[in-house]
Amino acid sequence: DVKVTQSSRYLVKRTGEKVFLECVQDMDHENMFWYRQDPGLGLRLIYFSYDVKMKEKGDIPEGYSVSREKKERFSLILESASTNQTSMYLCASSPSAYGYTFGSGTRLTVV
Amino acid sequence: AQRVTQPEKLLSVFKGAPVELKCNYSYSGSPELFWYVQYSRQRLQLLLRHISRESIKGFTADLNKGETSFHLKKPFAQEEDSAMYYCALRGGSARQLTFGSGTQLTVLP
Numbered sequence: 001d002v003k004v005t006q007s008s009r010y011l012v013k014r015t016g017e018k019v020f021l022e023c024v025q026d027m028d029h030e031n032m033f034w035y036r037q038d039p040g041l042g043l044r045l046i047y048f049s050y051d052v053k054m055k056e057k058g059d060i061p062e063g064y065s066v067s068r069e070k071k072e073r074f075s076l077i078l079e080s081a082s083t084n085q086t087s088m089y090l091c092a093s094s095p096s097a098y099g100y101t102f103g104s105g106t107r108l109t110v111v
Numbered sequence: 112a113q114r115v116t117q118p119e120k121l122l123s124v125f126k127g128a129p130v131e132l133k134c135n136y137s138y139s140g141s142p143e144l145f146w147y148v149q150y151s152r153q154r155l156q157l158l159l160r161h162i163s164r165e166s167i168k169g170f171t172a173d174l175n176k177g178e179t180s181f182h183l184k185k186p187f188a189q190e191e192d193s194a195m196y197y198c199a200l201r202g203g204s205a206r207q208l209t210f211g212s213g214t215q216l217t218v219l220p
Contacts, residue, residue, distance in 0.1 A: 031206045040120060042197060042212035043155075050206055058207065090155065099145050100208065102155040 003027070006091050006103040013110050019078040021106050023091030030095065032074035034058075034066065037088040037105070049074055081110045113138040113202045117211035124188050125219050132183040132214045134172075134198030143201040144174055144181040145208065150194045158183075158196070168192070188218045 007022040025032065031050050035043040035058075045058030047066040055066050063085060067075045074093075078085055088107050092100035114137040124130045136142060146158040159167045161174040161181060172183045181198060195215050199208040 033207060035210075040212060042117075043199075043210040045207055045209070048207050056207075092155075094206070099147075099157040099160055100155075101157075104154045 004091055004093050004101050004103040006089075006106050008106050009104065011106060011108045013078075013081050013108065015082060015110055017078075017081050017110075019081050019108065019110075021076040021078075021089055021091075021108070023074045023076070023093075023103055024072050025074075025093040025101070026072065027093070027095075027101075028071065029093040029101075030071070031093060032068065033092045033094075033100065034064075034074065034076045035090045035092065036060070037090055043090065046076065078108075081108075083110050086110045113142070113200055113209050115198050115200050115209055115211035117196075117198055117214050119214045120212070121215050121217070123217045123219060126190055127187050130185050130188040130192070130216065130218070132196050132198075132216065134181045134183065134211060136179050136181065136198075136200050138179075138200060138202050140203050142203075144172070145199040145201070146170070146172055146181075146183050147197045147199060147210075148194050149197070155197070188216075190218045190220060192216060193218045 004025045033048040034046040044060050049055045049068040065077045088105050091103040094100045116135045144161040148158045149155045170185045197213045198211040
């Protein structure tokens with residue numbers, strides 16, 4: 001079974017802090033994704049990566065950046081956390097032409 | 112641009128009744144469609160994809176290109192089907208999926 005592991009299940013951060021969300025997958029998938037999940041809005045794509053050091057903006061990249069230095073790890077960075085970034089963050093990975101495998105999510109609260 | 116619409120935020124049915132979760136999409140080419148499910152306190156997982164044409168846990172979904180729909184159906188709902196369901200689309204050679212807003216299904220005893 002592919003495993004996608006998100007390092008934190010719950011995080012509470014203060015407004016203005018720099019926040020790192022980490023995601024690791026163990027099946028050599030080239031594609032990795034960060035979504036945020038909000039009630040009534042579904043899943044919205046923030047960024048994705050199709051190779052080491054490669055990244056593409058999703059639908060809502062503002063206020064976020066990403067890093068992929070190794071194939072198995074994809075980090076989401078909130079440069080200066082704001083209260084409207086309070087959300088559930090989901091990481092996923094996939095090989096080229098298949099569906100995603102998701103992590104269990106990180107619930108971030110910005111106070 | 113591609114878009115996925117799930118018109119029902121909430122859907123309740125009684126155990127044993129048929130259930131249909133609606134999904135409509137907007138995409139100019141040939142899409143690949145998926146249904147994902149999230150049970151309480153579990154991670155989001157793939158339920159089925161249209162190109163597999165399979166039935167998973169009694170659920171089926173048929174891609175109707177004329178109506179641009181991919182509705183999820185089950186003839187006899189079970190209480191364990193209660194979950195959040197998301198429809199998703201991959202367009203062309205894209206790597207990423209576009210998700211709908213989700214439907215929370217509750218199966219009542």
